[in-house]
Amino acid sequence: MKNNISVERKEYLKKIRKRKFTIIFLQIAILVAFLVIWEILANLEIIDSFITSKPSRIFETFMNLSSNDLLKHILVTTYETVIGFLIGTTLGVFIAIILWWSDYLSEIFEPYLVVLNSLPKVALGPIIIIWVGAGTPAIIVMAVAISLIVTILENLNGFLKTDKEVIKMAKTFKATKFQILTKIVIPANISTFINSLKVNIGLSLVGVISGEFLVSKAGLGYLIVYGGQVFKLDLVMTSVIILGILAGIMYGAVLLLEKVITKTRFNI
Amino acid sequence: MKQILEVKNISKKYQGKEGEVLAINNVNFNIKEGEFVSIIGPSGCGKSTLLSIIAGLEDKTTGDIYIEGEKINGISEKIGYMLQRDCLLEWRNILNNTIFGLEIKNNIDKASKQYVIDLLKKYDLYDFINKYPSELSGGMRQRVALIRTLATRPKILLLDEAFSALDYQTRIMVTNDIYEILRKEKITTLMVTHDISEAISMSDRVLVLSKRPGTIKNIHEINFDIDNRTPINCRERTEFTNYFNILWKELGVDEK
Numbered sequence: 001m002k003n004n005i006s007v008e009r010k011e012y013l014k015k016i017r018k019r020k021f022t023i024i025f026l027q028i029a030i031l032v033a034f035l036v037i038w039e040i041l042a043n044l045e046i047i048d049s050f051i052t053s054k055p056s057r058i059f060e061t062f063m064n065l066s067s068n069d070l071l072k073h074i075l076v077t078t079y080e081t082v083i084g085f086l087i088g089t090t091l092g093v094f095i096a097i098i099l100w101w102s103d104y105l106s107e108i109f110e111p112y113l114v115v116l117n118s119l120p121k122v123a124l125g126p127i128i129i130i131w132v133g134a135g136t137p138a139i140i141v142m143a144v145a146i147s148l149i150v151t152i153l154e155n156l157n158g159f160l161k162t163d164k165e166v167i168k169m170a171k172t173f174k175a176t177k178f179q180i181l182t183k184i185v186i187p188a189n190i191s192t193f194i195n196s197l198k199v200n201i202g203l204s205l206v207g208v209i210s211g212e213f214l215v216s217k218a219g220l221g222y223l224i225v226y227g228g229q230v231f232k233l234d235l236v237m238t239s240v241i242i243l244g245i246l247a248g249i250m251y252g253a254v255l256l257l258e259k260v261i262t263k264t265r266f267n268i
Numbered sequence: 269m270k271q272i273l274e275v276k277n278i279s280k281k282y283q284g285k286e287g288e289v290l291a292i293n294n295v296n297f298n299i300k301e302g303e304f305v306s307i308i309g310p311s312g313c314g315k316s317t318l319l320s321i322i323a324g325l326e327d328k329t330t331g332d333i334y335i336e337g338e339k340i341n342g343i344s345e346k347i348g349y350m351l352q353r354d355c356l357l358e359w360r361n362i363l364n365n366t367i368f369g370l371e372i373k374n375n376i377d378k379a380s381k382q383y384v385i386d387l388l389k390k391y392d393l394y395d396f397i398n399k400y401p402s403e404l405s406g407g408m409r410q411r412v413a414l415i416r417t418l419a420t421r422p423k424i425l426l427l428d429e430a431f432s433a434l435d436y437q438t439r440i441m442v443t444n445d446i447y448e449i450l451r452k453e454k455i456t457t458l459m460v461t462h463d464i465s466e467a468i469s470m471s472d473r474v475l476v477l478s479k480r481p482g483t484i485k486n487i488h489e490i491n492f493d494i495d496n497r498t499p500i501n502c503r504e505r506t507e508f509t510n511y512f513n514i515l516w517k518e519l520g521v522d523e524k
Contacts, residue, residue, distance in 0.1 A: 163355070165351055165352070165353050165355050166355045166357070168325065168351060168355075169349075169351055169355040170368075170372060171325060171343070172323060172325065172343065172347075172348075172349035172351075173368070173369040173372040173373060173420065174343045174345070174372065174373065175372045179372055183357075183368075183371075183372070184357070187357070187359045188357075188359075190359075
């Protein structure tokens with residue numbers, strides 16, 4: 001098979017490879033151009049580097065990780081995000097299962113969920129701080145608060161949309177509600193679950209950073225606020241860039257998990 | 269031959285906000301071992317409800333159902349049920365789809381698994397046991413669904429418009445396939461369909477339900493003098509058209 005690739009096929013594959021290459025090349029080129037122009041404009045003092053900082057100084061700050069305790073701040077933010085993400089997702093899926101199990105409960109709680117969903121969770125910040133104290137727990141609760149309701153709604157919605165005919169089929173074999181849950185509803189909703197993972201990792205990060213803005217002695221959110229207050233724009237910019245990278249890595253981890261999950265055919 | 273299914277005085281009333289609706293009124297009939305019986309009736313006459321009641325998926329208002337002389341309540345082990353769609357689980361391979369019912373009933377042992385494997389071999393699906401439903405044709409999927417139902421060794425099989433989701437050509441082929449399997453395995457079958465020709469081509473008897481509230485209007489014996497009767501070769505006979513005309517009139521689709 002491999003030996004008889006037609007000319008047209010070769011052309012086609014070449015075209016695809018070329019397109020892929022140019023896209024990656026342009027993506028990198030835009031970034032490089034942006035950084036170079038930024039640096040030049042700052043050096044020529046066309047823009048005020050006190051306000052905008054500049055790439056070389058950001059790089060310097062980044063290299064002096066230890067002097068700024070940057071690594072510690074990164075770890076704190078990562079830790080809070082991961083814990084918030086895990087709690088928010090697990091708790092959310094668990095509550096969604098309970099509400100699927102009892103349509104009576106789900107009807108009772110529906111208006112509360114709807115209101116809580118549209119409420120901006122950041123507004124709960126001060127209340128959370130008073131209740132659980134200013135510190136890491138408050139930040140984690142914030143992350144959970146932001147991701148929890150969405151997780152419940154998304155997963156419950158998926159559970160309820162599970163093919164009724166398939167559930168009926170299981171019932172004809174006298175399946176129990178627990179069997180319907182574990183053998184049909186959950187496996188049928190793996191993609192819903194993965195979607196909520198993707199959304200939640202971003203939401204948890206939002207929760208953690210806004211929590212760190214309000215109360216914290218460490219973390220990237222703290223660094224950003226602190227840097228802003230003392231006009232250390234190098235520090236602010238570096239933190240923002242690291243935050244971007246961190247978000248990218250976490251999202252990548254979820255994508256990797258998705259690949260592993262979808263590749264494994266569960267015979268459940 | 270011995271009676272497998274006895275349906276006595278079944279009625280069903282629905283309670284709604286607007287009041288009560290009598291959907292089925294006093295239905296009685298029996299099915300003998302090995303028989304293939306169809307129920308036809310105008311749409312909305314309650315034929316699918318009747319089947320759901322026999323399967324134990326829906327409550328009845330009055331009446332009793334007996335299988336092999338034993339009164340049943342709710343979903344019975346002795347009944348197999350096939351729905352309109354094959355309802356295969358896309359995340360399970362074919363083998364695990366066919367043993368799904370056994371698994372639910374906690375009934376997987378060597379003998380039952382061997383029975384499933386024998387059926388898969390007999391009906392040309394054994395080469396596909398590691399494939400997934402999306403890799404199979406509509407007809408093959410329906411055969412897998414049938415084997416899933418037969419795996420639990422039901423005394424009677426209920427087919428609820430089981431072929432109506434298929435396109436016309438596949439449908440004719442699948443009815444032929446399924447009919448052959450049911451005859452070979454000597455499965456007693458009760459089928460609900462809106463398709464008169466499907467009912468004639470497969471059944472030994474056809475029950476005609478009246479429009480709502482559904483009651484039995486008439487029972488027709490279907491006889492084709494063919495040695496190797498199949499749904500397809502029945503369709504070529506003149507009797508087929510005669511039966512069709514009789515049943516068509518009886519359904520009273522024209523009447524208002």
